[in-house]
Structures are given as C-alpha cells and as structure tokens.
Amino acid sequence: MSFEDAMAELERVVDQLDRGEVPLEQSITLYERGQKLKAHCEAKLRDAEERVSKITMGPAGEATGTTPFDAE
Amino acid sequence: MSDLIDDDIPGRNAPEFSVSDLSGAVKRLVEGNFSHVRVRGEVGRVSRPRSGHVYLDLKDDRSVIAGVIWKGVASRLRTPPEEGMEVVVTGRLTTFPGQSKYQIVIESLAPAGVGALMAMLEKRRMALAAEGLFDAERKRPLPRLPRVIGVVTSPSGAVIRDILHRLRDRFPREVIVWPVAVQGERCAPEVAAALRGFNALPAGGAVPRPDVLIVARGGGSLEDLWGFNEEIVVRAVAESDIPVISAVGHETDTTLVDFAADRRAPTPTAAAEFAVPVRADLLATLASFDERRQAALARLLQRQGERLRTTARVLPRPEVLLAERAQRLDIAAARLPLALRDHARAKRGLLQERGGSRLSPALLTGLIRHRRQQVTGLAQWIRPERAMAALTPEREALARLARRLEEARDITHTRRTALTALDRVMRAAGYQQTLARGYVVVRDAEGGVVTDGGALNTGQGLELEFRQETRVGVTVGDTAQPAKAKPRKSAPKSGPDGQGSLF
Numbered sequence: 001m002s003f004e005d006a007m008a009e010l011e012r013v014v015d016q017l018d019r020g021e022v023p024l025e026q027s028i029t030l031y032e033r034g035q036k037l038k039a040h041c042e043a044k045l046r047d048a049e050e051r052v053s054k055i056t057m058g059p060a061g062e063a064t065g066t067t068p069f070d071a072e
Numbered sequence: 073m074s075d076l077i078d079d080d081i082p083g084r085n086a087p088e089f090s091v092s093d094l095s096g097a098v099k100r101l102v103e104g105n106f107s108h109v110r111v112r113g114e115v116g117r118v119s120r121p122r123s124g125h126v127y128l129d130l131k132d133d134r135s136v137i138a139g140v141i142w143k144g145v146a147s148r149l150r151t152p153p154e155e156g157m158e159v160v161v162t163g164r165l166t167t168f169p170g171q172s173k174y175q176i177v178i179e180s181l182a183p184a185g186v187g188a189l190m191a192m193l194e195k196r197r198m199a200l201a202a203e204g205l206f207d208a209e210r211k212r213p214l215p216r217l218p219r220v221i222g223v224v225t226s227p228s229g230a231v232i233r234d235i236l237h238r239l240r241d242r243f244p245r246e247v248i249v250w251p252v253a254v255q256g257e258r259c260a261p262e263v264a265a266a267l268r269g270f271n272a273l274p275a276g277g278a279v280p281r282p283d284v285l286i287v288a289r290g291g292g293s294l295e296d297l298w299g300f301n302e303e304i305v306v307r308a309v310a311e312s313d314i315p316v317i318s319a320v321g322h323e324t325d326t327t328l329v330d331f332a333a334d335r336r337a338p339t340p341t342a343a344a345e346f347a348v349p350v351r352a353d354l355l356a357t358l359a360s361f362d363e364r365r366q367a368a369l370a371r372l373l374q375r376q377g378e379r380l381r382t383t384a385r386v387l388p389r390p391e392v393l394l395a396e397r398a399q400r401l402d403i404a405a406a407r408l409p410l411a412l413r414d415h416a417r418a419k420r421g422l423l424q425e426r427g428g429s430r431l432s433p434a435l436l437t438g439l440i441r442h443r444r445q446q447v448t449g450l451a452q453w454i455r456p457e458r459a460m461a462a463l464t465p466e467r468e469a470l471a472r473l474a475r476r477l478e479e480a481r482d483i484t485h486t487r488r489t490a491l492t493a494l495d496r497v498m499r500a501a502g503y504q505q506t507l508a509r510g511y512v513v514v515r516d517a518e519g520g521v522v523t524d525g526g527a528l529n530t531g532q533g534l535e536l537e538f539r540q541e542t543r544v545g546v547t548v549g550d551t552a553q554p555a556k557a558k559p560r561k562s563a564p565k566s567g568p569d570g571q572g573s574l575f
Contacts, residue, residue, distance in 0.1 A: 002215075002217075003216060003217040004215065004216040004217065007216070007354075007357075007358075010358075010361050010365075011361060013365065014361045014364045014365050014368065017364070017365055017368035017369060017372070018364055018368045020368065020371065020372055020375070024372065024373075024376055027368075027369060027372050028369070031365060031366075031368075031369045034361070034362075034365040035365075038358060038361065038362050038365070041354075041358050042355075042358060044217060045351055045354055045355055045358070048243055048244045048245075048351055049244055049246075050239070050240055050244035050245065050246075050247075051245075051246045051247070052236060052246075052247045052248075052249065053246075053247070053248055053249070054227060054248070054249045054250075054251060055248060055249065055250045055251070055266075055269070055279065057269075061262075061265045061269070062269060062272070063250075063269050063270075063272070063273060063279050065278060065279060066248060066279055069227070069247075069249050
C-alpha cells in the first residue's frame with residue numbers, strides 16, 4: 001500500500017470515527033484499521049535516509065550503475 | 073599580386089601560372105584579407121557528422137557561403153546553430169584548393185538579436201502545442217512521497233547543491249543524479265538521453281527507478297537555456313512515463329521544457345519542494361489523525377456508557393417488579409386450603425339435600441325385582457300350540473292345491489304325446505318325403521312354384537330344390553319338348569298347390 005493511499009484511508013477512517021455516526025462495533029473495527037494504517041504510514045516516514053548517487057554510463061550512454069555522488 | 077592585375081593588358085610577356093600557383097595565390101589573397109570577418113545571415117542546411125564538426129550554410133536572399141564549426145568550437149557554443157536561425161558569426165575565410173572552393177571557419181556564432189530567437193521559439197512552441205504535447209490532460213500528478221528521485225542536471229554548481237539541500241531539509245530520500253551538459257551543443261541530446269535513460273530503468277533493477285524526475289538548470293541568457301527549447305528535449309519530457317518537474321533558469325525564464333513538464337518549478341529549490349513533502353509535517357498530521365482516532369472512540373464509548381447508565385436508571389428494580397406479585401401469591405396460597413375445605417363442605421350439604429340419603433343399592437334391586445315379575449307374568453301368555461291351531465285351515469288348502477297341480481302335469485304329458493304322433497303323420501304326408509324319393513320342386517325367379525313347363529321360356533332362370541333343402545339354380549335350355557320334362561315335374565306340380573296352404 002502506498003503512503004498516499006494509506007494516509008488518505010487513515011483520514012477517512014478518522015473522519016468517520018469523528019462524526020460518531022457508525023455503530024459501536026463498526027467503530028472498533030475502524031479504530032483497529034486506523035491503528036494499522038498509522039503504523040504503515042509511520043514506517044514509511046521512518047525510512048528517511050539520504051543517499052545520493054550518480055549514474056555511470058556505458059558506451060551508448062545507457063545507465064550501467066551508480067557511484068556515490070558528492071556535490072562539492 | 074598587384075602587378076598581376078595592373079599588367080593585364082594584351083601582351084605575350086605575361087607570366088604563366090600553374091594551377092597550384094594560382095590557387096595558392098588566391099588562397100593567400102583571400103585568407104590574408106578575410107582572416108577575421110563578422111557575417112550576418114540565416115543558417116541554411118546544417119549537418120552534424122559523427123566527427124563532431126558542424127557543417128552549415130550561411131545565406132541571404134541572393135548568396136550562400138559554406139561554413140564549418142570545428143568540434144572544439146561547436147561544443148562551446150551557447151546556442152547551437154539551427155536551420156532558419158538568423159545569426160551573426162565571426163571567423164575567417166579559407167579556400168579549399170583541391171576543389172576550388174572557399175568557406176568560412178566559424179569561431180563564434182550567436183543569434184542575431186533576441187528578437188530573432190524569440191520569434192523562432194514562439195513558432196516552435198505553437199507547432200508543439202498544436203501536436204498536443206503541452207495539453208493539460210497529459211499532466212500526471214506527482215507522487216506524494218517518492219522513494220527515489222532522479223535529477224537531470226549538471227553535477228557541479230549550485231543547482232544540484234540547492235536541490236539536495238532542500239530535499240535533506242524536507243525529507244531525506246534516495247537521489248540519483250544523471251549528469252548532463254546544461255548548455256551548448258551537447259546539452260539537448262544529453263538531457264533527452266538522460267530522461268529516456270531514467271525511463272528505461274526497470275523497476276527493481278540494479279539502478280533504482282525514480283518515482284519522480286527533476287530537470288534543472290540555473291539562470292542564464294536565452295542562448296544559455298536554448299538546449300531546453302530543443303524539440304528533442306521537449307519530446308523526451310512529454311514522453312516520460314515518470315512524472316517530470318522542470319526547473320530551468322529563473323522564474324522569469326520560460327523554456328519549452330517547462331510547458332511539457334508535469335509541474336513547472338520556478339527554481340531548483342522549488343523543484344525539491346514539489347518533489348517531497350516535509351517529513352515533520354507528515355508526522356504531525358499523522359499524530360493528529362491518531363489523536364482524533366483515539367479521542368473519537370473514547371467519546372463514543374463515553375456516550376454509549378452514559379446512555380446505558382441513563383437507561384438503567386429508568387429501568388425498575390427487579391424486587392419492586394416482583395414484590396406485589398409475590399404478595400398476591402402469598403395471599404392466594406394462604407386462602408387455598410380454606411377455600412377447598414369450604415367448597416367440599418358446601419357440595420356435601422347439597423348432596424344430602426338432593427336426596428343423597430334415599431339413594432341405596434336396595435332401591436335398585438327392588439326395582440329390578442319388580443321388572444322381572446312383570447316379564448314372568450307376560451311369558452305365561454306365550455303358547456306355540458295356539459299358533460299351530462290357528463294355521464291348520466291354511467295348511468289343508470295348500471295340500472289341495474298341490475294335488476291339483478299334480479293332476480294338471482299329467483294332462484300336459486298326455487297332450488304332448490298326441491302332438492308328437494300327429495307330427496309324424498304330418499311329416500309322412502309332406503313333399504319333403506317325396507323329395508327323398510327322387511322328386512324336385514321347381515321355382516321361378518320370384519320363388520313361385522312352376523307347375524306348367526309350357527309357360528317357360530328359353531334362358532329363364534329356375535331354382536331346383538332337392539331333399540334336405542339343397543337348392544340348385546338352372547337355366548331353361550329348350551322349351552320345344554315340354555313332354556319330356558313333364559313326368560318329372562308333374563309330381564311336384566300338384567305338390568306346391570296342395571301344400572302351399574299348409575305352409
């Protein structure tokens with residue numbers, strides 16, 4: 001599940017819960033669903049590592065791999 | 073050289089040149105006088121062989137001069153020459169003695185004023201727009217959180233630093249830089265190749281495939297940015313499957329790449345902002361969602377709890393509900409033995425009152441004895457002898473009748489015997505007995521008995537009856553000799569008449 005989708009669904013879940021129009025049992029299901037979505041989104045956000053590389057090219061100008069890149 | 077011209081008068085003493093001498097003389101003259109010229113003209117046909125040199129024609133409405141840009145110069149040009157471009161070039165003339173040609177070796181080339189370049193750019197923009205390359209429907213949304221970002225730009229300079237810096241601030245990601253020349257002759261083909269190269273990367277391959285691309289270059293003159301107006305670059309952006317953010321030049325500079333990109337950023341830094349969200353913001357949003365989620369459930373539980381308590385308060389206590397009924401039960405239970413006893417007593421009294429005392433077995437046996445006496449009394453009256461006596465006259469009458477019936481039967485027998493005798497007599501007298509003796513009965517077609525042979529006609533159908541009622545049909549053959557048939561027919565002749573009445 002993509003971050004966007006998870007985030008959008010979490011928002012819907014929270015909105016539904018907030019309105020308080022769903023029956024109690026369904027609320028608990030939604031609550032648990034929200035829990036999972038939140039964990040999923042958090043995992044995506046935790047993965048925030050910077051890695052910068054540069055394409056290395058073959059003779060025909062195609063990408064063959066990457067090497068670390070230093071902007072300075 | 074001036075002698076040559078001055079002495080051009082008829083005479084045989086003029087010096088004689090070899091072709092090479094003359095060519096060399098021309099070469100020296102031309103190259104000497106045009107070693108540095110500035111020419112304005114329109115670029116004609118351009119060819120770029122693999123050698124890297126660029127060959128082109130410069131022309132105006134009447135004349136054409138061939139031109140060449142050596143490889144080293146071509147790569148440094150800010151604006152690569154294109155057909156139709158109005159340019160000012162500087163260079164020197166050289167001759168090519170082997171082919172009796174001359175050309176200009178171009179050392180610099182620039183568009184002939186911004187107006188000329190702008191006019192050309194507008195013409196190209198309209199052509200590409202007409203193709204639909206800039207249509208709004210072609211724009212794809214950028215991913216909200218790309219995992220890998222591809223950047224097509226110069227590996228050195230402020231642009232890539234700005235982008236990386238802003239990405240780090242917002243949301244550190246994996247960045248892959250595809251280094252390209254961002255101006256000059258090599259710019260357009262390299263940028264186009266980089267865009268295609270990123271798109272050609274397979275998902276899950278050795279080089280991660282970017283989720284979004286940034287094409288960036290710092291500010292510069294129109295000529296500096298010209299590579300980003302090239303059709304090859306514009307098409308590569310339009311065809312990219314990966315969404316493209318363009319950030320070429322400053323905010324006021326607009327290149328055709330910007331029109332084709334899915335999103336145009338005014339600066340490279342802005343491009344980085346479009347590419348990734350702020351991680352801290354997302355975390356905050358996520359946290360607020362979670363808070364709302366928990367609060368909502370807590371609120372719901374509390375509200376439901378309150379409702380439950382309110383309802384429970386209204387609900388009567390079970391003791392209260394039961395108390396009254398329990399009491400009623402107690403009262404009823406206490407009254408039950410009493411009521412039963414009273415009831416029995418009342419019924420017994422009633423029984424006594426209705427004659428319960430008179431009712432006894434003796435009463436019943438007395439009644440039975442009386443009935444039996446009555447039956448015995450009646451039985452005396454039943455006597456069979458009397459009935460038999462009463463029947464005697466009828467019995468005698470019956471005997472008499474039986475006797476008479478016997479007599480009647482005898483009479484009938486006598487009469488039947490007499491009848492049989494008569495029948496035998498009758499049979500002996502009948503004509504059938506005669507038939508047994510050889511006679512026949514002759515009848516005509518109507519069944520009448522024929523007695524007169526003379527009345528017959530030839531061909532008339534007759535029927536002969538023999539004994540035991542056998543009959544044969546015959547036809548009269550010849551009526552001329554009635555006398556012969558007569559004796560045979562005479563006997564039956566009298567028969568039918570006499571017997572007719574008998575039947």
